[in-house]
Amino acid sequence: MAQKRAFNEGKRHFKKNKKQKASVVEGSNEDVLLADVRRLLKETKLAGSQEDKAELPAHHSEIELDIHSLSSTGDGLAHKDGQVYVVPFTALGDTVTAKVFKHVPEESYTLTDFLSVKHPSPHRTETPRCPYFMQCSGCQFQHLPYAYQLEHKKTIVEKAYANFSNLPASSIPAVGETIGSPLQYGYRTKLTPHFDGPPGGRRDNRQGKKVTWGEVPAIGFMKKGTRKTMDIEECPIGTESVQRGLRRERERVKQNIDQYQRGATLLLRESTERAEKDAQTKNEDEDVVVEDMGDHIHRKTCITDNKATSTEYVDNFRFDNPAGAFFQNNNSILPLITQYIRDNILGPISSTPTTTTTPQPKIKNLIDAYCGSGFFTIALSATFTHTIGIDIAAQSIASARHNADLNSLPANSTTFLAADANDLFASIPNSDSSSSNAGGASFAPEETVVVIDPPRKGCDAGFIRQLLRFGPARVVYVSCNVHTQARDVGWLVGDGGSGLADEEGLPVRGLYEIESLRGFDFFPMTGHVEGVAVLRRKGKEAGKDPVEVEAVAAKGNAATPDGQDSASGAAHHAAAAEQSSSTAAAT
């Protein structure tokens, strides 16, 4: 049975012993690593009393280790004398030399620096393209073949749901193959290198003195396992225009370092201008990267002013944003995820045999919670009659409205709200009544899909309670942190034992089943994966009281979930595709 866990405001409180007082942020690297360490200790029966264990190697000593597995953090794990060792930049089957830098005795693991490979793993086949690989903290997997990276990311999703969802294995479907990124290098449209202030700079600042720079500081990213900035001249996961921007910005900072009073973070954001083919001139500025797109060209530049407008094209949709604002960082994979959502929402709704021929309502409406500047709302708009996006950041909502206008999406079918997602459903009319907030549209739950794409910490309990109360037919949960996603999905799916309580403290029962689960590789060469969970509402009719639905299900009468059959889904999809291309033509 699933273990009970109280909703704990993002902190996971581990069983404490004398030495351990701290709590760990849920879904953080440390939390995820701990789950893997504990699993390895259990699998290899290493867990035991500290007294039974061999003395731990001294700090800074070098030890030889056989890598047993890859953790969901991207680090290799080895075990020796009752202790787990964490070694970055390794592969299963490597024998490596590592240097001890921190013991965590209460959890029986040790963090190390990678030093060298003694016997390489058969998986270690790739030549890293980056000269800083194995020092910079940005990438973990440049030494591994891409297919292997995708396979590993599937295990990250599997373990996230096994360790963090509080669901029984029977509620978790087989995780699908990870969808790869069309670009595996040169994909990142945004990089933010930084440099630190000079030694003594803070004191000088406090005393109102002008700071003095003895030398040009390192400009780049964090060195793995340290708080030091590494000097980085190139970053091959960045797009060509971003890389040129990096070279230019480094030079500019070097020339002007005396004008800085402290360290700074630099913005490098790709921006695209779409132009007619004959607009290409032979003498393009060297900062412009020209891409032939068939019937037109893209002229790509790198923006460094946070407030300037950057433009991105995904499929034929145009998105304008303040360059410093959030937008997805790997445009090459975005058309695949929007297509996946379309296919999964409009495709067959049930894998469960049905006993009734009652036609099920079609999904006509999209609610895009945490919509940012409207990426999912806009890219999926042609598929739905009404779409509504909500984001807490008023500036993002202003961009979203502007982007909807840029793509000729009228305000009576594509609406945006600047509000906390926790208040979303107060603004959504779920009957035939009209609402000014939702552009006069009606969002019947059985005709509605909610797409959720929250920040790394996941959704608030208040949002989940409201979502369950509204009870849309489908939920698509997209997340850059599959661990907090698994927790939230556990609440939406679980039987009341997953720790989510209502306002009166009573356990909340989930309403959904997981239809499909997989990762999308938004971040090749790194240990990160974007999780996509598609949920469908259990029971005969969406919008019914969950207890009633459960009771019906218990009588064996609830085999037909809400939604349409595959034939009408396909027809709707074809119509949507047609509409999509006409919308695209209009932009």
Ligand SMILES: C[S@@+](CC[C@H](N)C(=O)[O-])C[C@H]1O[C@@H](n2cnc3c(N)ncnc32)[C@H](O)[C@@H]1O
């Ligand atoms: C991962 S971004 C997703 C943005 C968008 N879906 C996209 O693809 O561009 C998360 C978004 O959640 C928003 N956000 C954070 N907390 C929120 C809250 N409590 N209510 C509504 N939006 C929130 C942030 O402003 C941010 O735009």
